[in-house]
Amino acid sequence: MDFSLGEELEAVRDLAREIFTDRATPERLREVETSPGRVDARLWADLASAGLLGAVLPEEDGGAGLGMAGLCVLLQEQGRRVAPVPLWPALVGGLAVAAHGTARQRAELLPVLAGGGGRPTVALEEFGPADPLAPRTTAVADGPHWRLTGTKAVVPAPDGARHVLVTATTATGPGLFLVASDAPGATWEHAETTTHDLSAHLTLDGAPGEPVGTPGDGTVAEVVRDSFVALAAVQLGVAEGALRYAADHLRERHQFGRPLATFQAVQHQLADCYIDIEAMRVTLWQAVDALAEPADAPAEPFDAEDADRAALVAKWWATEGGLNTVHRVQHVHGGIGVDTDYPVHRHFLWGKQISTTLGGAGADLERLGALLTSGAVAP
Known part of the structure; x- marks a missing residue:
């Protein structure tokens, strides 16, 4: 299975990375954390003016039609910089309205969302x-x-x-x-x-x-499934950003006359992080692929159970592997890792929060087990 990004998704990734890197600096994050709403309104406006919010929405609603794939690219870049903007709840909500809302609901909500105005x-x-x-x-x-x-x-x-x-x-x-x-x-x-x-x-x-949509038609299952995948995308970015901090720190910090990165025990810790991150990446994009409904006369119809399984696997890896990664990264930083003002601590806090959102690893495994044995997620 080919998980390489196409030209459109690469363009979204590169533009998002540039904006998040320029705007979500440690100094700006500290400023937003003490603001009344805890949302970086300037960054949200920048994402809207760059067309990144609208890129996720369907073309008929004024977007670029990149859907969940575009959203996951955007969320991964947000996670790298732990940028305080409400991308996943706003755009998962927007996609739900786009897929199931009435013409009036779509006309009233989606153009405003794409423009950075009132959001859900x-x-x-x-x-x-x-x-x-x-x-x-x-x-x-x-x-x-x-x-x-x-x-x-x-x-x-x-x-x-x-x-x-x-x-x-x-x-x-x-x-x-x-x-x-x-x-x-x-x-x-x-x-x-x-x-x-x-x-x-x-x-x-x-x-x-x-x-x-219509109550009982599966809209709720779709929104929850999309939320699982969106959270997995953010967590992947958080883990990648944390690992980058660790690599830079261990390369520059010396002990006993040589860089900490040359110590075998430290290398093993980062190797485990790398393996977890790659597993998170593969299961995320497998889920995105499973969520994509074939467009033109598909050979196989959309399989909701397959999408549910893939989303739960991606969420479990994000919950388990993501939390393990931020724990290890904080550990290899030593005393600096527990300094709440040091940038890597934010990645730890984000990883911890995401790992419990919509249920932890145990809940994910219970749902997945019920799905595999009975064909439906147990209530």
Whole structure:
């Protein structure tokens, strides 16, 4: 299987790398971490003006149609620099609206998102051992509208989000609903995450929402699957950025008259990191390939179960291998590694946060085992 990037994806990668390298400096990251919203608004505007937000969206919605492949390239570059912008929740939400939203929803949300204006976020997690495919939040039809009741936990990047894509259970199965962030019956409780970002717990008490797609049609499974892959892409970038810090540090730091990089014990640690990162890369792009729906008269129809398996494998490797990598990198830095002001510490915090988002490694293996044995992810 050929996982090499085409010309369009290489162009996205190179432009994104240039912008993130120039803008997401350690000094700028420290500044954003103490700001009210914890989002780098200037960097978000730069990504929009460069066309990188729109590149992910379909051509009919004013984008370049690069989809999940383009998003994963963008997220990987973000992870390298641990840049504080809400790419994955906004663009996973945007792709969901593009794929399943009404013409009005697409016209109102997607051009604004591509231009860097009002963006959506996603509310997929809940408190307790809740599976994202079986939300406890409920949605009940109320005439032409729907009313949502429940609590969503750790909603990412609420500051500046105009809409929230909320998963909820209905009489016909789980559904995805578009809720205005300031809708009546919606209450926010802000909380800081491990990465110093702001998240929020969202309580809904009969809040009005519009369905995106039809409840029970598989839209929720698709959004969760896309989120797994998006998180794996960010984590791959985080691990790569952390390993680069380690290589530079060990090459420049000397002990007993020679560089630390020449010590066999250190080399073994970095070799393990390299192997984990390559496994993360292969499983990520295998998942992206599995998620791509064939366009013109495909020989084989899209296989949702195969895509689910590939996404879970990619997420498990990102959770397990990514966390192992940032741990090892911090370890080989010695005392500097635990200095919270040293740049590599941010990679550790990001790796830790991502490894628990939408469930940890144990939850991933349980879902994957249920899928392999019964053909469906267990609730």
